[in-house]
Amino acid sequence: MKIEKNDVEKIENFLNEMKIDKVKARCSENMWSFRQGTAHVFIITAGGFVIFQSVVMTVPKQNLMYLYRNCLELNDNAAETLGTSFGINSHNEVVIKSLYPLNEMSFGAFSYFLTSMAHVADKYIKYFKEKL
Numbered sequence: 001m002k003i004e005k006n007d008v009e010k011i012e013n014f015l016n017e018m019k020i021d022k023v024k025a026r027c028s029e030n031m032w033s034f035r036q037g038t039a040h041v042f043i044i045t046a047g048g049f050v051i052f053q054s055v056v057m058t059v060p061k062q063n064l065m066y067l068y069r070n071c072l073e074l075n076d077n078a079a080e081t082l083g084t085s086f087g088i089n090s091h092n093e094v095v096i097k098s099l100y101p102l103n104e105m106s107f108g109a110f111s112y113f114l115t116s117m118a119h120v121a122d123k124y125i126k127y128f129k130e131k132l
Contacts, residue, residue: 003030007045007102014110015043039121041114050102052113054121056086056094060132067094067132074124082116086124094128096121 008030012022015032025032030045044051060067071086071094084096098113 003045004048007048007050010102010105011043011045011050011110014105014107017107018111018114036115036118037122038125039118041118041121043114045102048102050100050105050110050113052084052098052100052117054096054117055089056096056121056124057128057132059088059092059094063132067128070128070131081120083113084117084120096124 011032015022015025020032020034022032025034025043027033027042032043034041039054042051042053044053074081075085081096084098086094086096089095096117098117100109100113
């Protein structure tokens with residue numbers, strides 16, 4: 001997938017406005033990451049979208065039904081997850097993710113998605129650690 005220079009510049013301008021060092025945060029040409037609390041948040045640009053993602057935990061070997069049910073119930077509770085969604089990635093990790101069209105994204109929306117992602121990830125990293 002072609003990486004658009006304008007998309008990268010837009011993300012880096014938003015990071016600057018949030019006082020996040022874009023050079024330290026850069027992981028690759030179209031990916032940045034930073035830590036907030038226990039959360040490790042990734043920002044990825046792809047195909048005209050910005051993706052916010054954080055790993056919550058590795059999928060446990062036990063209590064899978066409890067985990068799956070909780071994740072599905074949380075996906076149905078936008079007030080609790082602030083619009084993020086739970087899933088499982090190809091590395092067998094529970095992740096939360098948000099996706100938004102980059103051409104429509106304002107700094108306010110970027111700031112909301114980024115801080116919401118970090119807050120929800122931090123909360124559920126702790127929650128699932130206690131429950132599982």
